Amino acid sequence: TFLLETGTFAANGRQTPINLDTPAGLVRATAHLDDSGHVERVSFLNVPSFLYAREVVIEVPGLGQLAVDIAFGGAFYAILPAVQVGLKVTPEQTTQLASAGAAITAAVNASLSVKHPFERDLGFLYGTIFTDIPADPAHHSRNICIFAHAEVDRSPTGTGVSARLALHHAKGEIAVDQEIAIESILGAASVFRGKVVARTQFGSHSAIVPEVSGSAYIVGRSEWILDSRDALGQGFLLS
Template sequence: MSWQPATTWQRFTTLDLHAEGEPLRVLTAGLDPLPGATMLQKRRYARERLEGLRRLLMLEPRGHADMYGALITEPTSPESDLGVLFMHNEGWSTMCGHGIIALVTCLLEARPRPSTFPDLDCSGLAGKERLRIDTPAGQVVAQAALSPDRSRVMHVSFRNVPSFAYALDQVVDVPGWGRVRYDLAFGGAFYAYVDARDLGLTLEAANYRKLIEAGMAIKRAVMSAYPIHHPLEPDLSFLYGTIISGPPQDPAHQARNVCIFADGEVDRSPTGTGVSGRAALEYARGRLLPGQAFTTESILGTTFTVTIASEAAVAGFPAIIPEVSGRAWITGQHEFVLAPDDPLGQGFLLR
């Protein structure tokens, strides 16, 4: 059943969280289950039929330019516990690492029964601690570490989809920024990785406008210059964002990065799919071995740690299974309403 603005008042409830600073708004009531035999089919349905709902929950006046959200679905793999679709200011993601960390925290602490998957028994999940989650990019396996009284999730680790280096040491002309060297990698989505020092930028919150400008200019230039084809799935064949990397502020860490994705969103976390792709790049260059930890700071100084759980292959590309760890916190619960005569009911965006 698709969602369209109605002639009567509509209500939607959400649970909101953040994972190392990056928001996640989880819809818990107001929408029926989504059709589709695979998560990619569910994503296609959402893109075609649920754009109004995405805009209502993500954009102003209920959200903002950097809001991020999730719809819980029935699993599409027989061994999985649930599925999830992620959304943002431009559309629907294929995978999201901070979203997995926040979603698991939401399920095990708040135990919602979402209208999009009413048979989900979160009380039963709380005893499992290990959840298999279907995403459009594939199945991920998350493991929660609970507090001694089992009421809180202290951190979440998840084994991501196979991640791989796609192209190394490419150069592109970027208007306003000159010739820029970049790498391409897949960690659930494709990213272009660049060095902040090549751009004359530092990875500080005060520089976020310049980082958006650079990240989007690089994304557009790479999209024009280098066609991306996922070796197995055409629906994954697009450049999701730019990751601008630099040296960490804490010498105990290995890197600091800022991810600019979708329509100029700035990830406040270190980006779970992004650090997965970065681990694949480090592996391709022989700088990260299975079992070694690689900790990345965000623009806020929060961290995700990634390790190579195992080696793999994706249609001839040497790949890894990255395991990413981080934390999330519930920040609130909302009931949003939509009046039938609201002229801005489907949202707007001013940055």
């Protein structure tokens, strides 16, 4: 959205493809524009995604035994219903969700070996995704992703939605080309749509190619100025 609406990247018709090189692999994106040249939404084909482990029972300090599914969608996530920890995916319970998610991530990383078939540096659990019923009954579900150091994603999370698509497809809950809408913790106003566009093999894993789409808006920009009189303007290094 930013690249096209600022003119950094030239639009090429109503559907403009943009390829992005990411740490998880090549991501093929398409910007869908309206008649005025504004980006209505962006869809992308993510990296091959797969279910890694199903219904793994782990002991989490303070939470007891929990059953989680582990799936990869560009990063590895533990996925479970929020009701398992006595919570709901609502803004009012964000702090509790973040604490519980961080504890689950730590417990899985301590007790289970998670390995990526090709990239060693991706071989760890990046976060925990709690699922819940949606605010809009027409949507599939709502989720919150707790990642890194108990950080909260206010969006449904692109890699997280990809992991969930792989999980639901592996369990026979969604078919190829069946689109579902997943809300973030903010509810029906924050939605990603996703679908499985193809099946594939990824190392030893039966995987999918997920497509995820959503909308974004420019909210600001920063300007940095280099003054020729500034002796430290080129930066400095402390070690």
